[in-house]
Amino acid sequence: MARNGKRVLAWLPPMAPSVVLLGLFVVGPIAWCLYAAFTNTALTGIAARRPQFVGLDNFKNLFTSADVGASLWLTVLFVLGSAVVGQNGAGMLLAVFMQRRSRVLRGIVGTIVVAAWVLPEVVAAFAVYAFLNTNGTLNEVLGALGLGGQNWLYTAPLFAVVLANIWRGTAFSMLVYQAALSEVPSDLTEAAEVDGAGPVRRFWHVVLPVIRRTVVTNLMLITLQTLGVFALIFVLTAGGPDNKTRTLPLLMYEQAFKFGQIGYGTAIAVVLLALGAVFSLVYIRSLKTEV
Amino acid sequence: MTTKQAWRPWGVLAWFAGILFVLPVLWMVLTSLHSESDAATNPPSIAAKLTFQGYAEFFGATTGVSPWPPLLNSASASIGSTVLVLLLSVPAAYALSIKPVRKWSDVLFFFLSTKMLPVVAGILPIYLVAQYTGMLDNIWFLILLYTSMNLPIAVWLMRSFLAEVPKEMLEAAAIDGASLVTTLRKVVAPVAMPGIAATSLICFIFSWNELLFARVLTGVVAGTAPVFLTSFVTSQGLFLAKVCAAATVISLPVLVAGFTAQDKLVQGLSLGAVK
Numbered sequence: 001m002a003r004n005g006k007r008v009l010a011w012l013p014p015m016a017p018s019v020v021l022l023g024l025f026v027v028g029p030i031a032w033c034l035y036a037a038f039t040n041t042a043l044t045g046i047a048a049r050r051p052q053f054v055g056l057d058n059f060k061n062l063f064t065s066a067d068v069g070a071s072l073w074l075t076v077l078f079v080l081g082s083a084v085v086g087q088n089g090a091g092m093l094l095a096v097f098m099q100r101r102s103r104v105l106r107g108i109v110g111t112i113v114v115a116a117w118v119l120p121e122v123v124a125a126f127a128v129y130a131f132l133n134t135n136g137t138l139n140e141v142l143g144a145l146g147l148g149g150q151n152w153l154y155t156a157p158l159f160a161v162v163l164a165n166i167w168r169g170t171a172f173s174m175l176v177y178q179a180a181l182s183e184v185p186s187d188l189t190e191a192a193e194v195d196g197a198g199p200v201r202r203f204w205h206v207v208l209p210v211i212r213r214t215v216v217t218n219l220m221l222i223t224l225q226t227l228g229v230f231a232l233i234f235v236l237t238a239g240g241p242d243n244k245t246r247t248l249p250l251l252m253y254e255q256a257f258k259f260g261q262i263g264y265g266t267a268i269a270v271v272l273l274a275l276g277a278v279f280s281l282v283y284i285r286s287l288k289t290e291v
Numbered sequence: 292m293t294t295k296q297a298w299r300p301w302g303v304l305a306w307f308a309g310i311l312f313v314l315p316v317l318w319m320v321l322t323s324l325h326s327e328s329d330a331a332t333n334p335p336s337i338a339a340k341l342t343f344q345g346y347a348e349f350f351g352a353t354t355g356v357s358p359w360p361p362l363l364n365s366a367s368a369s370i371g372s373t374v375l376v377l378l379l380s381v382p383a384a385y386a387l388s389i390k391p392v393r394k395w396s397d398v399l400f401f402f403l404s405t406k407m408l409p410v411v412a413g414i415l416p417i418y419l420v421a422q423y424t425g426m427l428d429n430i431w432f433l434i435l436l437y438t439s440m441n442l443p444i445a446v447w448l449m450r451s452f453l454a455e456v457p458k459e460m461l462e463a464a465a466i467d468g469a470s471l472v473t474t475l476r477k478v479v480a481p482v483a484m485p486g487i488a489a490t491s492l493i494c495f496i497f498s499w500n501e502l503l504f505a506r507v508l509t510g511v512v513a514g515t516a517p518v519f520l521t522s523f524v525t526s527q528g529l530f531l532a533k534v535c536a537a538a539t540v541i542s543l544p545v546l547v548a549g550f551t552a553q554d555k556l557v558q559g560l561s562l563g564a565v566k
Contacts, residue, residue: 014386021435022439025435026413026439026440033415090308097304098305105302105305109306112312113308118496118548120500121500122520123541123542124315126524228412234503235524249411256414269415
């Protein structure tokens, strides 16, 4: 025990600065959110200097506000569409497509997908905007094919931001699955092949069960990542038109910085944190219950 | 290299997906090299004459705002925070991976769990702190912030890279009476260097791309390149060649960093995320 205590002491110098910094800039702010959500803190005015404790008022307003309900629903749709189905699915497919392919294909396609991932969100949003707007590439191509175009950012804004996030974020899932697939023992798949299982059945019944833990971990990471997406939507649609892409981070930004309602904004941040916790719980449970 | 070619149609699909993914980037780069009148045609004509006019106008600041200050701000914020991340995360990761104590997994979990929180949620208090301490529009505040935002992932990746250092080599060094510094320099660094380099590049990419905090916390003085680009797109949106040139210039550092780190990225993420 004493020995362990000594080792902990030896540990302090290397660990302390990191822990302090994380505490100050990451844990502290979030803890403060949990407190401020129960106050009427404002950006300016009297409530900025002397915030009052208002109990559950922010949450009462929040849950009776149609804005928040709509925003929460949009956020769930955005996460399901762009992360759970989109990035996860596309990443998995790409990893499977590229498995045991030539070095050239793996190198080129892999690099391309990673390029989309490292691009600044502003640039990605701009590129998607140029692709989808009224005079954008998609409409020109549709026009050339004799089909009528439309302003996709107005008619299908959620689709546009989902598409943008899939394009930008697939690389992470792809890299994770590539690594996972390379660890699947090849005698397993070969045995299934000898038994006459086609590529789809081999994947579904042999490969997928082996990499199940990776799938859940990946889903958790990209879900939490996607919950926090701000810049992409902000630049692409700014939450519009008619608030059809105003997810929780954008709503929070709007309430806090446009209307100065810090207390209310942090209450929205708490809802966002809770949503992340709900998703995480679902994923963790799915690991425990199955098989 | 290929032991056994997998199902052929899947390879075709992989190429197809690759083309889909690269189209927006190609569009951007091609348009940036066109004159404004050629850039107005969409999709960009491949036959159009190539010119660096868009870039010249972007750097020549024909719009009245020079892109240099934001680019330099981005460089200081990204490089500064990456150096700090390295200084902090290498010792922490070393302690975690080489000299684990009981409950060490708790500490690691603390690092990871902070990565699980959407950082967006912390923006309001951080803004208030910056306002209160007079650190708004100050690049140093951004450096500290990016450092703490990247620390969890850095410690996480670094730990997996340091874990590759063979235990026997460390023991041998200890028996020979090597000091900590010598051990780090002669034993740990050679094995872990590529991983450390990749981690730095990843941190650089994240800091360079960050928009939300930079937008909220900085103004005219400390504004970073992504913030600059946002307003550039709004004010110059009609001049496609110029905007594409700007977007290309701002993407270039992270693209280079991404390509360089790609192999280790796979390793780092797989070790970190999968196991």
